[in-house]
Amino acid sequence: MTSLSSAVALPSSCRARPAGGSSRRAARLLVARAAASSPKLPSGRRLRVAVVGGGPAGGAAAEALAKGGVETVLIERKMDNCKPCGGAIPLCMVSEFDLPLDLVDRKVRKMKMISPSNVAVDIGRTLAPHEYIGMVRREVLDDYLRTRAKSAGAEVLNGLFLRYEAPKEPNGSYVVHYNHYDSSNGKVGGEKRSLEVDAIVGADGANSRVAKDMGAGDYEYAIAFQERVKIPDDKMVYYEERAEMYVGDDVSPDFYGWVFPKCDHVAVGTGTVTHKADIKKFQAATRLRAKDKIEGGRIIRVEAHPIPEHPRPKRVSGRVTLVGDAAGYVTKCSGEGIYFAAKSGRMAAEAIVAGSANGTRMVEESDLRKYLAEFDRLYWPTYKVLDILQKVFYRSNAAREAFVEMCADDYVQKMTFDSYLYKRVVPGNPLDDIKLAVNTIGSLVRATALRREMEKVTL
Ligand SMILES: Cc1cc2nc3c(=O)[nH]c(=O)nc-3n(C[C@H](O)[C@H](O)[C@H](O)COP(=O)(O)OP(=O)(O)OC[C@H]3O[C@@H](n4cnc5c(N)ncnc54)[C@H](O)[C@@H]3O)c2cc1C
Numbered sequence: 001m002t003s004l005s006s007a008v009a010l011p012s013s014c015r016a017r018p019a020g021g022s023s024r025r026a027a028r029l030l031v032a033r034a035a036a037s038s039p040k041l042p043s044g045r046r047l048r049v050a051v052v053g054g055g056p057a058g059g060a061a062a063e064a065l066a067k068g069g070v071e072t073v074l075i076e077r078k079m080d081n082c083k084p085c086g087g088a089i090p091l092c093m094v095s096e097f098d099l100p101l102d103l104v105d106r107k108v109r110k111m112k113m114i115s116p117s118n119v120a121v122d123i124g125r126t127l128a129p130h131e132y133i134g135m136v137r138r139e140v141l142d143d144y145l146r147t148r149a150k151s152a153g154a155e156v157l158n159g160l161f162l163r164y165e166a167p168k169e170p171n172g173s174y175v176v177h178y179n180h181y182d183s184s185n186g187k188v189g190g191e192k193r194s195l196e197v198d199a200i201v202g203a204d205g206a207n208s209r210v211a212k213d214m215g216a217g218d219y220e221y222a223i224a225f226q227e228r229v230k231i232p233d234d235k236m237v238y239y240e241e242r243a244e245m246y247v248g249d250d251v252s253p254d255f256y257g258w259v260f261p262k263c264d265h266v267a268v269g270t271g272t273v274t275h276k277a278d279i280k281k282f283q284a285a286t287r288l289r290a291k292d293k294i295e296g297g298r299i300i301r302v303e304a305h306p307i308p309e310h311p312r313p314k315r316v317s318g319r320v321t322l323v324g325d326a327a328g329y330v331t332k333c334s335g336e337g338i339y340f341a342a343k344s345g346r347m348a349a350e351a352i353v354a355g356s357a358n359g360t361r362m363v364e365e366s367d368l369r370k371y372l373a374e375f376d377r378l379y380w381p382t383y384k385v386l387d388i389l390q391k392v393f394y395r396s397n398a399a400r401e402a403f404v405e406m407c408a409d410d411y412v413q414k415m416t417f418d419s420y421l422y423k424r425v426v427p428g429n430p431l432d433d434i435k436l437a438v439n440t441i442g443s444l445v446r447a448t449a450l451r452r453e454m455e456k457v458t459l
Helices: 023-027 056-067 091-096 138-151 209-213 233-239 276-289 338-355 365-393 397-407 410-422 430-458
Strands: 048-052 071-076 106-108 110-114 120-123 133-135 155-165 174-180 191-197 199-202 221-230 242-248 252-261 266-272 298-308 320-322
Touching: 048 056, 048 174, 048 191, 056 071, 056 138, 056 199, 056 338, 071 138, 091 133, 091 338, 091 410, 106 252, 110 397, 120 397, 120 410, 138 155, 155 209, 174 199, 199 209, 199 338, 209 320, 221 276, 233 242, 233 252, 242 276, 242 397, 252 276, 266 276, 320 365, 338 365, 365 397, 397 410
Parallel strands: 048 071, 048 199, 071 155, 110 242, 199 320
Antiparallel strands: 106 133, 110 120, 155 174, 174 191, 221 266, 221 298, 242 252, 252 266
């Protein structure tokens, strides 16, 4: 799969926040239980781990590894990378990852869901005053997490990972080859270097070279297209605390179109798995649907990128593991991946810290597999539910009308937000569940009948 990222510069008014982890945080050492079976490393030598990629997955992994006493090197090809992304994060990520509040550009408390026939439903009525969806700029979040990893003791290198060589004997080293970029030596294209490590965490996103090297296999992917639009200030007021989701065959046959607020502009985008060649047509339709609200806007950046549809066939091989998009952890239906990237990065790192008894022993494949088992145990239900929702409600305009109608229900709103904001599949109230099932069937029947009538009219 080739990278589809393309970009032009962002305005300087969206300056990145100077990031830095506190020394209190850096000093907090993660203490792990000693692993019984793996060989102890010679005294004075600690376990060495290379984290490839410095997005949310890589930053979170490197921080947890360094805190856990592991000698950590993070390799990121572009320090000011601005990942094409809507930047929506769930509330629980702010507390779980101890994110400072000024990292959050917008607190979305109102979500408008807009049906194919432009019926708009406001979602967010059930939110408590302290609840919101956070909107971040990726260049700011990623830089913050990387800087915090550095404060915790990780070495952060600016370089392009090229490939790795697997060890030839059981506890031997992996050799990581990369192009080292050093602005001070004036060399364009970097200098070829290599590094010996005991384990590798592949956090290098959807086009992962680590995944390719380990023979992880491919996944189906969606292509997401997004335009950053600077809209007049009076129009920006509408998006102060609001995001919009548009559904319909026009904006995407299998996903949704969105308008997400950023610091001083909005991100307008859409995605599709099934009709990738038509992505620009869907983008034009999304822009058209939001026309009244973004009129007079100027496109300041155009970007596109693959979004994985499901985990790769293989996520661990020997002492190499994949996390985040490299592993394929984006949910269907919502296309959410930032939280899962950071979470999987941290979980993989914690498994390495535990398996190596705080960097004093060699790790084994079985240690890395513990991270996979725990990640799947925690999040498989969330992925499954969203997969089913996408199959049921994104398959036709009639089903989408029903979906939007259903979203007006307070119970649905509460369940959806609780699941999204706190990352758990919320057990429902049996009576309300029955009511919801009846209402859903009713909505689907009504919408299908409406579609049939519409087809008669247009024939
Ligand atoms: C248009 C769009 C909108 C989205 N909107 C949202 C949203 O609103 N909310 C949400 O939760 N998710 C969203 N996602 C998904 C989200 O962006 C990803 O799931 C998330 O970025 C995954 O994080 P990651 O750290 O695994 O990978 P990435 O963020 O892709 O980071 C990978 C890092 O590795 C670096 N890298 C890559 N190759 C190399 C190499 N060879 N050597 C060194 N470094 C390398 C890259 O420069 C990058 O910094 C969206 C995705 C797209 C495409």
